[in-house]
Amino acid sequence: MSVLNLIAKDNLMIINKYIMYDFGIEAAVFISELAEQYEAAGRQKKIKDGWFCSPVEDVAEDTTLEASQQNEILKELQNEEILEVKMVGKPAERYIKFDERRLSCALGTYERRFDKE
Secondary structure (H helix, E strand, O other), X not given: OOHXXXXXXXXXXXXOHHHHHHHOHHHHHHHHHHHHHHHHXXXXXXXXXXXXXXXXXXXXXXXXXXXXXXXXXXXXXXXXXXXEEEEEOOOOXXXXXXXXXXXXXXHHHHHHHHHHO
């Protein structure tokens, strides 16, 4: 693998600064990864009523966030009603559903705050 392959866009992650300011860097990384998983699930037609599969191991591999860190972030995001989580099947798989309205509100609040500066 060449150095250029290592820094190609498929190996990069976009972090939203408004989410970072509101929820912290780890949550921003986590949400970015979930957004990538959501988009991939959409391309594969694997989204059902807004729910998509988000394997803990895949998130850990792509973000270095361990299961315990993911769970902590998920609790915070659930408390803020940014997303919902459910476990499905045996063995259980994690499914996530964003509340896009609430996420949009969180982004809009911070976007307006920074536009005033």
